Amino acid sequence: MEAGDVSEMDLSYGSGSGEAEGKGKSELRTLLERDPSRAETVIEFRDVHLAFSREREVLAGVDLTVRRGETKIILGGSGEGKSTILRLALGLIQPTRGSIRLFGEEITTLDEAQLKPIRHRVGMVFQGGALFDSLTVAENVGFCPMENHGMTLEQAEPLIRRRLKYVGLSDAYDLMPSELSGGMAKRAAVARAMICSPEVLLFDEPTTGIDPIGVRRLLRLINRLRDDFEVTSVVVTHILKDARFIGDSLLVLRAGHIVFDGTFDELMATKDPFLRDFIAEQEGI
Amino acid sequence: MNTVQAIDYSLRSFVEESQHMARVMFGGLRATPHAWRFRRQVAIQISRLGTSAGWVLVLAGLFIGLVLAMEWGTKLEQFGAKLLMGRIVTIGVIREIGPVLAGIMVAARTGSMVAAELGSMKVTDQIDALRALGGDPMVHLVMPRQVASVMTLLPLTLFCDLMGVIGGWLIAISLLNTPSTFYWHSALDSLQFKDLAVGFIKPIFFGWIIASISAHYGLYTRGGAAGVGSSATRAVVAGTLTVLVADFILGKLILALWG
Numbered sequence: 001m002e003a004g005d006v007s008e009m010d011l012s013y014g015s016g017s018g019e020a021e022g023k024g025k026s027e028l029r030t031l032l033e034r035d036p037s038r039a040e041t042v043i044e045f046r047d048v049h050l051a052f053s054r055e056r057e058v059l060a061g062v063d064l065t066v067r068r069g070e071t072k073i074i075l076g077g078s079g080e081g082k083s084t085i086l087r088l089a090l091g092l093i094q095p096t097r098g099s100i101r102l103f104g105e106e107i108t109t110l111d112e113a114q115l116k117p118i119r120h121r122v123g124m125v126f127q128g129g130a131l132f133d134s135l136t137v138a139e140n141v142g143f144c145p146m147e148n149h150g151m152t153l154e155q156a157e158p159l160i161r162r163r164l165k166y167v168g169l170s171d172a173y174d175l176m177p178s179e180l181s182g183g184m185a186k187r188a189a190v191a192r193a194m195i196c197s198p199e200v201l202l203f204d205e206p207t208t209g210i211d212p213i214g215v216r217r218l219l220r221l222i223n224r225l226r227d228d229f230e231v232t233s234v235v236v237t238h239i240l241k242d243a244r245f246i247g248d249s250l251l252v253l254r255a256g257h258i259v260f261d262g263t264f265d266e267l268m269a270t271k272d273p274f275l276r277d278f279i280a281e282q283e284g285i
Numbered sequence: 286m287n288t289v290q291a292i293d294y295s296l297r298s299f300v301e302e303s304q305h306m307a308r309v310m311f312g313g314l315r316a317t318p319h320a321w322r323f324r325r326q327v328a329i330q331i332s333r334l335g336t337s338a339g340w341v342l343v344l345a346g347l348f349i350g351l352v353l354a355m356e357w358g359t360k361l362e363q364f365g366a367k368l369l370m371g372r373i374v375t376i377g378v379i380r381e382i383g384p385v386l387a388g389i390m391v392a393a394r395t396g397s398m399v400a401a402e403l404g405s406m407k408v409t410d411q412i413d414a415l416r417a418l419g420g421d422p423m424v425h426l427v428m429p430r431q432v433a434s435v436m437t438l439l440p441l442t443l444f445c446d447l448m449g450v451i452g453g454w455l456i457a458i459s460l461l462n463t464p465s466t467f468y469w470h471s472a473l474d475s476l477q478f479k480d481l482a483v484g485f486i487k488p489i490f491f492g493w494i495i496a497s498i499s500a501h502y503g504l505y506t507r508g509g510a511a512g513v514g515s516s517a518t519r520a521v522v523a524g525t526l527t528v529l530v531a532d533f534i535l536g537k538l539i540l541a542l543w544g
Contacts, residue, residue: 053294090417144418
């Protein structure tokens with residue numbers, strides 16, 4: 001894509017105005033619901049281990065598959081390695097051993113330069129938003145087109161404004177990240193992650209530290225992204241209620257192992273004592 | 286953990302950290318051709334580094350010159366050689382004291398600032414966000430600081446040298462009753478091109494080393510707010526010591542090549 005070619009970018013990811021909302025289920029969603037195994041695999045972990053020291057293995061043989069169009073939830077308590085999975089999926093850290101495939105390509109053997117085009121197809125929303133302190137909201141949101149497509153801020157402005165409008169931050173264009181509330185910062189981070197039309201979005205604890213209204217708004221936004229743009233999402237959270245609102249399937253992590261991988265109905269029907277306790281704790285029983 | 290495991294762990298950590306340091310030093314250097322594209326960031330860094338260390342260096346240079354002239358002046362006077370004072374102060378300040386003092390001051394003042402800033406970005410996931418968005422921390426963060434550090438340290442050293450020589454002159458005319466013209470003749474006549482060259486080669490290396498060390502500790506930060514504080518402290522200690530070690534190595538190298 002040439003610098004300033006905003007229209008092509010628009011075509012690849014819709015106008016971002018939310019017009020597609022309410023248009024009904026897409027073919028991909030229908031396929032996912034009927035026979036998930038037929039949908040293309042976009043992220044695949046096979047026997048992934050990660051240890052930061054000899055004593056502490058964060059992930060101990062994780063297997064997971066994320067299919068196109070799906071919203072996969074990774075659930076678990078603090079320090080169980082949930083966020084680590086997202087970092088591994090993006091190649092930000094390397095596993096001790098095991099295989100990670102993104103869009104069918106093994107990424108554990110790639111260097112930073114080789115990872116760049118693959119990362120371009122994935123957007124990530126970090127836990128605290130991770131907006132760049134020294135840049136305005138507009139410069140943050142426009143970072144991807146400016147960095148990867150050689151666009152200037154002026155050239156990217158229409159696109160940035162559209163994305164900010166989509167996440168409900170039309171008035172935040174010139175603000176600094178320090179002037180945003182927690183919820184606004186998260187939504188700005190969503191706008192930044194989605195501006196280059198990624199096929200996959202990774203959300204790290206998107207609702208942590210936000211007031212209940214902000215949480216609802218953000219969860220709706222994640223659902224809208226799936227419905228409007230058929231984005232594949234992986235959402236890390238420790239809140240079952242949030243997971244249920246947005247997820248198609250979920251896996252539960254405990255001490256670096258996946259102890260459950262299935263649908264919500266299957267989770268609710270489980271007899272596993274740990275999972276029963278986990279559900280009871282989440283539901284305040 | 287037994288002793289063997291502890292040694293193994295320490296060695297691994299040392300190797301890992303050394304590799305990271307080398308990546309930062311040369312990664313930033315390799316990104317220097319992009320400096321014009323990042324001129325705004327370079328300018329911001331120059332303004333921050335310059336203002337944070339400028340006045341401190343002016344004062345430090347002045348007082349070093351005063352002390353140097355006072356000590357040497359009194360000793361030289363005993364041998365009737367106080368007219369050599371201008372030469373000794375000027376060469377000492379320009380070749381050695383000015384660059385080292387400027388290096389240490391910049392390492393102390395701005396080294397901590399750079400390490401804390403990048404460390405804070407690291408613990409708030411901004412570095413990972415940069416990589417995830419296709420940016421390279423070496424190009425966006427390290428290179429502008431290296432370029433700014435080199436570009437700032439050169440004029441700062443010049444100011445420091447100037448203030449040191451002026452400090453010597455003040456002592457010469459006030460305490461030692463040396464005529465002003467004698468001091469300046471002695472100071473400037475003895476000065477050779479190679480003295481100036483040595484005085485200005487060192488800050489280039491020091492600037493690069495200080496920025497690299499600070500950036501390394503910042504980007505290598507682990508463990509939240511406490512880690513940021515620890516990185517800033519380590520950057521100052523390592524930066525200051527490295528300036529002294531590099532001064533010795535460069536001095537030896539220059540003496541061997543130039544005499």
